[in-house]
Amino acid sequence: MRIAIGNDHAATDLKMELMEYVKGLGHEVINVGTDGYESCHYPEYGEKAARLVASGEADCGILVCGTGVGISLAANKVKGIRCGVCSDTTTAHLIKEHNNANMISMGARVVGSELAKDIVKAYLEAEFMGGRHQIRVDMIHKIEEN
Numbered sequence: 001m002r003i004a005i006g007n008d009h010a011a012t013d014l015k016m017e018l019m020e021y022v023k024g025l026g027h028e029v030i031n032v033g034t035d036g037y038e039s040c041h042y043p044e045y046g047e048k049a050a051r052l053v054a055s056g057e058a059d060c061g062i063l064v065c066g067t068g069v070g071i072s073l074a075a076n077k078v079k080g081i082r083c084g085v086c087s088d089t090t091t092a093h094l095i096k097e098h099n100n101a102n103m104i105s106m107g108a109r110v111v112g113s114e115l116a117k118d119i120v121k122a123y124l125e126a127e128f129m130g131g132r133h134q135i136r137v138d139m140i141h142k143i144e145e146n
């Protein structure tokens with residue numbers, strides 16, 4: 001898969017670790033986050049990664065900032081994006097199985113790098129269940145039309 005990765009300064013180290021991890025799983029990474037540690041603005045990176053996913057240039061996306069919240073809020077403003085913060089592996093597989101999330105977000109100040117890798121793996125390996133969940137996902141995107 002082609003995976004867009006975005007981050008701010010609070011999550012540069014975690015981003016670097018996750019990029020290596022994801023490449024090791026055989027995926028292609030499109031890094032649109034900062035590689036530095038200077039204070040910057042997470043909406044820029046959330047939006048960049050989200051636009052790659054929304055356009056189909058990336059199959060899904062992984063976002064990291066301090067809490068995972070701000071960057072996910074930005075990503076969710078892009079039409080077609082379904083992104084949620086994951087701090088555990090149960091959420092990580094259910095967010096794909098039930099919500100068909102096309103991006104996940106994590107907080108570098110919240111989860112350690114080993115848990116973050118487990119979260120990424122659980123998300124990438126999960127499959128959307130469809131059925132009643134598709135109806136709900138469709139309802140979410142209907143909101144975007146108003």
Ligand code: RB5
Binds near residue numbers: 008067070071
């Ligand atoms: C940056 O200090 C911090 O606010 C940001 O990384 C993130 O946690 C916002 O939600």
